Amino acid sequence: MDITREEKDGVVILRLNEDVLVENFQELKTVLEELITRENDRIVIDMHRIQYFCSQGLGTITSSLKIIRERGGDIKILNPAGRILKLFELTRLNKILDILQEEKDLKERFQLPTP
Amino acid sequence: MTTTPAGDAPGQMPGNLTTRCLVFQHAALPPALLPLLRAGGVREIEIITAQQIATITQPQMADFIAVVDENDEQLSVQAERLRQNTQWKLLPWLVFGAETEYTRRVAVLRRGFWEYLQFDDEERTRKKIGLTIDFYRNCRISRHMEGWVSFQFKSEYSFVREVNFFISRLQYMTTLTQAEIEDIQYAFLEIGNNAVEHGNTGNPEKLVDISYLIFEDKLIIRVADEGQGFDVSKIRNPLDDDRIEHARGRGIFLVKQMMDEVDFNDKGNVCLMTKRFAPLPATA
Numbered sequence: 001m002d003i004t005r006e007e008k009d010g011v012v013i014l015r016l017n018e019d020v021l022v023e024n025f026q027e028l029k030t031v032l033e034e035l036i037t038r039e040n041d042r043i044v045i046d047m048h049r050i051q052y053f054c055s056q057g058l059g060t061i062t063s064s065l066k067i068i069r070e071r072g073g074d075i076k077i078l079n080p081a082g083r084i085l086k087l088f089e090l091t092r093l094n095k096i097l098d099i100l101q102e103e104k105d106l107k108e109r110f111q112l113p114t115p
Numbered sequence: 116m117t118t119t120p121a122g123d124a125p126g127q128m129p130g131n132l133t134t135r136c137l138v139f140q141h142a143a144l145p146p147a148l149l150p151l152l153r154a155g156g157v158r159e160i161e162i163i164t165a166q167q168i169a170t171i172t173q174p175q176m177a178d179f180i181a182v183v184d185e186n187d188e189q190l191s192v193q194a195e196r197l198r199q200n201t202q203w204k205l206l207p208w209l210v211f212g213a214e215t216e217y218t219r220r221v222a223v224l225r226r227g228f229w230e231y232l233q234f235d236d237e238e239r240t241r242k243k244i245g246l247t248i249d250f251y252r253n254c255r256i257s258r259h260m261e262g263w264v265s266f267q268f269k270s271e272y273s274f275v276r277e278v279n280f281f282i283s284r285l286q287y288m289t290t291l292t293q294a295e296i297e298d299i300q301y302a303f304l305e306i307g308n309n310a311v312e313h314g315n316t317g318n319p320e321k322l323v324d325i326s327y328l329i330f331e332d333k334l335i336i337r338v339a340d341e342g343q344g345f346d347v348s349k350i351r352n353p354l355d356d357d358r359i360e361h362a363r364g365r366g367i368f369l370v371k372q373m374m375d376e377v378d379f380n381d382k383g384n385v386c387l388m389t390k391r392f393a394p395l396p397a398t399a
Binding site: 022023052054055056058059060063064065066083087090091092093096112 | 237272297301304305308312353354359360361362363365366368369372373
């Protein structure tokens with residue numbers, strides 16, 4: 001799975017360059033687990049390039065989110081396309097995830113209380 | 116959405132979708148016919164004699180019908196009788212013969228058959244079979260009539276996606292919007308992937324059976340796997356407070372949001388999904 005990783009102001013940005021499918025969602029899981037192990041607890045997942053996110057992929061995010069929030073960090077979602085946003089809305093994950101529309105002041109966003 | 120285009124060669128459907136042909140024959144089966152059909156990509160051939168045709172009433176599943184040109188009166192009469200039925204009529208009827216005369220070919224086309232194909236023109240005949248299968252599979256959907264598409268594929272995720280590509284063509288033929296088509300595709304991918312992963316436990320030799328039925332105002336997709344099934348009543352609502360952060364259990368929930376009806380059989384290895392839409396306005 002093609003994921004570009006960037007680090008800015010202590011925030012790790014994972015840019016998903018490829019749809020998250022049942023065949024490859026494990027790779028996203030691996031990346032998130034690795035970040036958790038290294039205590040990189042400020043993660044932004046940039047979804048603007050993708051159109052499909054399998055249900056297991058959503059589960060990967062929620063299970064990582066649980067661990068990271070317990071440590072005071074967060075996983076935020078950046079710029080999901082309409083299709084992906086719909087998945088978050090239908091599963092009400094939009095209520096528990098912080099969904100950002102633009103990539104600015106990321107550091108400050110992590111200091112605000114999470115939804 | 117990642118999609119894989121259908122096969123390049125005409126007649127080569129995505130995955131290993133089986134091409135099925137009914138051969139209508141009375142006097143004798145020309146030795147050249149079956150190799151020709153196989154060369155055209157037909158995997159399943161059922162030979163039906165004129166006497167058997169007389170007893171047929173229900174439409175049968177086939178991609179096309181090959182009629183052997185025997186100038187046989189009984190065969191012609193029975194074939195014409197079947198063609199009174201809309202579903203039989205909408206199947207491609209191809210006539211296979213040795214006749215090289217243009218006039219004979221025209222006579223066949225005038226009677227509503229799709230094509231006259233010669234045994235000795237193997238190259239053209241083979242291509243024509245492939246084109247017919249492709250064309251028919253498209254227009255079977257396009258007529259927004261009662262119809263069905265049915266096939267089996269091995270338990271591999273790539274086949275699920277290839278079938279999904281096929282669903283995308285519905286947008287040109289029904290009142291379904293692009294967003295609704297994407298919902299259907301999402302639902303089909305989730306259920307299809309479940310069938311591969313949980314149902315058939317990833318064993319590629321086990322088959323997933325897909326049918327979709329298109330009605331004037333709804334689409335029904337049936338997905339069946341060869342697995343042990345599961346207890347449908349045990350699906351928890353992922354919106355429950357104690358479930359919202361769980362890793363699993365969202366797939367079927369999402370499918371239910373995106374389709375109008377979702378049902379499983381008692382065993383849990385067959386899923387029926389329905390999506391409703393407004394009928395196309397009647398055209399003059």
